[in-house]
Amino acid sequence: MNTPELLSPAGSLKNMRFAFAYGADAVYAGQPRYSLRVRNNEFSKEAVLAQGIEEAHALGKRFFLASNLAPHNNKVKTYLADLEPIVDMGPDALIMSDPGLIMMVRERWPDLTIHLSVQSNVVNYAAVKFWQGIGLKRIILSRELSLQEVAEIRELCPDIELEVFVHGALCIAYSGRCLLSGYLSHRDSNQGACTNTCRWKYDATRQGRRAPAISSRSVRSAVALQQLSTKNYRLYCWKKKPGRVS
Numbered sequence: 001m002n003t004p005e006l007l008s009p010a011g012s013l014k015n016m017r018f019a020f021a022y023g024a025d026a027v028y029a030g031q032p033r034y035s036l037r038v039r040n041n042e043f044s045k046e047a048v049l050a051q052g053i054e055e056a057h058a059l060g061k062r063f064f065l066a067s068n069l070a071p072h073n074n075k076v077k078t079y080l081a082d083l084e085p086i087v088d089m090g091p092d093a094l095i096m097s098d099p100g101l102i103m104m105v106r107e108r109w110p111d112l113t114i115h116l117s118v119q120s121n122v123v124n125y126a127a128v129k130f131w132q133g134i135g136l137k138r139i140i141l142s143r144e145l146s147l148q149e150v151a152e153i154r155e156l157c158p159d160i161e162l163e164v165f166v167h168g169a170l171c172i173a174y175s176g177r178c179l180l181s182g183y184l185s186h187r188d189s190n191q192g193a194c195t196n197t198c199r200w201k202y203d204a205t206r207q208g209r210r211a212p213a214i215s216s217r218s219v220r221s222a223v224a225l226q227q228l229s230t231k232n233y234r235l236y237c238w239k240k241k242p243g244r245v246s
Contacts, residue, residue: 036066057090
């Protein structure tokens with residue numbers, strides 16, 4: 001029986017160290033300029049990123065790098081050149097969502113492991129098989145799936161790694177493809193600058209108190225998912241302090 005993998009966010013070296021100390025098998029951080037982890041990301045500095053990858057590997061842990069923004073032409077043009085020194089650091093996988101960037105990486109580094117980001121909104125087994133067919137090693141399933149849907153995908157796609165979220169915030173839009181932050185804060189969530197606008201407290205009231213009227217409830221499915229045969233579990237608490245990670 002395979003041992004489950006617990007994956008934790010790491011916005012800083014301190015958070016990474018706490019995650020590993022409390023049992024995480026791997027962490028994920030944001031690639032400078034090209035991830036949805038622009039804010040609260042100490043790993044935007046390449047020297048810190050290199051140190052994080054080195055420390056993780058010294059502990060026998062894995063370090064995944066999110067490279068999952070929705071790129072416009074200007075970032076496509078610079079992507080491979082900016083990625084090259086980071087590939088040399090040896091991250092265990094890139095977490096990607098854009099088909100064009102995935103194509104470019106597969107052509108340049110055919111042996112580099114790629115995981116499909118939740119931003120790609122995979123909600124069915126046919127999509128899993130499509131991405132598997134072009135060489136991706138792991139699919140991070142959409143957070144909007146029910147446990148029954150996850151179980152069915154696992155049954156119909158038995159020979160690829162599936163990763164599921166087990167704790168943390170749910171976006172009001174499909175897996176983060178949201179325009180609300182851009183409209184209200186002029187910070188584009190699809191470029192990594194989400195201000196969590198859906199979780200603000202608006203003037204709508206609940207039992208006489210101001211409440212986050214738009215926000216959905218957080219994911220709390222760790223216990224239930226133990227009944228399934230998925231083996232890769234992800235925490236989503238990016239902007240939280242180390243104590244929350246632990």
